[in-house]
Amino acid sequence: MDTADIDRFPEFASFAEAVQRRAPENGTWCEAWTVRDIVIHQTGNAEELARVLEGHLTGDPVETRRFEEREQPYRAMTNADLWAAFCDRMLHLGRVAAAADELPANTDVAWTGRTMKVPWFAEHMREELILHSWDITGDDAPAQDRLAQPWMTEHSVHAVGVPLLRRGAELLALQDGDRIESRIRVAGDDDVVVTADAQGTAITLAEPDGAATIETDAxxxxxxxxxxxxxxxxxxxxxAGPRELGRLRTLLSGY
Structure with a gap:
């Protein structure tokens, strides 16, 4: 059975291996999800990325559906049928992404309340494969190597951006006059700079300057x-001290 465009999605193989080495009901580092839940999520991701990008290509744009809507049909499937559906959706996403190669790379396409450049659709699926492989395997060396690739940070900041801070900002509920400005530093790289106040949040890459709130690896x-x-x-x-570090860790509460 055809599964995915491995040239376009080289991380598919490691994700498939991680899934197939574990039982569907096994837990993961994404604490509310089992391995099966991750496969459901990934199947919905592949379908929705293809659906939205294809709508743009055909001149019939569609809005991005919420996770619950896109994932619901897959929850009723057997494990075997679910895996077959995932492989099918990945194959279709590869075909749509190949057709989109004809568009200028800087073309903007609406996606979940923001826009993404056309190449980011396939790249986003690659990032999902890497992140959720880690959710299944944890900190093994190959998983860390995949996470450490520079494009992973760049995609997170530029293609995803502010939605990564939305949940944390809601938890912090910052008041007027209260502000967070934090730097996450990796030696030899630009800092990731995150800011938040009562009016909103921002995330960007910038040259290292001053003290970092967190220093870590890529x-x-x-x-x-x-x-x-x-x-x-x-x-x-x-x-940075417990207050500043704690507020940054809360701001980084996930998508």
């Missing part, structure tokens, strides 16, 4: 941006 920084934690907390270093 893989851990991606995990933090997505509301996750490395198995070894010693990979996170900070001299």
């Amino acid at each position: 893989a851990t920084r991606v995990l933090l941006l997505w509301g996750r934690r490395p198995a070894d907390p010693g990979r996170i270093r900070s001299a």
Whole structure:
């Protein structure tokens, strides 16, 4: 059975291996989800990315559906049928992404209340495969290597951006005059700078300047941006103090 465009989605193989080495009911680092739940989520992701991008290509744009709506049909499937559906949706996404290669790379397409560039649709699925592989396997060396790729940070900041901070901002409920400005630093890279106040949030890349709130490695920084934690907390270093560090960790509560 055809499964996915491996050239376009090279991370498919490692995700498939991670899933198939575990039982569907096994838990994951995404604490509310089992392995089966992750496959359901990924199937919905592949379908929705293809659906929205294809709508743009055909001149019949569609709004992005919420997770609950896109995932609901897959929850009734057997495990075998679910995996077959995931492979089918990945194959279709590859075909749609290939057709979209004809568009200018800077073309904006509406996606979940923001826009994404056309190449980011396939790239976003790649990021989902890497993140959720880690959710299943944890901090093994290959998973860390995939997370540490520079494009993973760039995609998280530029293609996803502010939605990564939405849940944390709601938890913090900052008042007028209250502001967070934090830097997450990896040696040799630009800082990820996150800001939040009562009016909103922002996330960007900037040259290192002044003291960092957190210093860490590239893989851990991606995990933090997505509301996750490395198995070894010693990979996170900070001299910012408990209030500043605690508020940043709350702001990074995940999508």
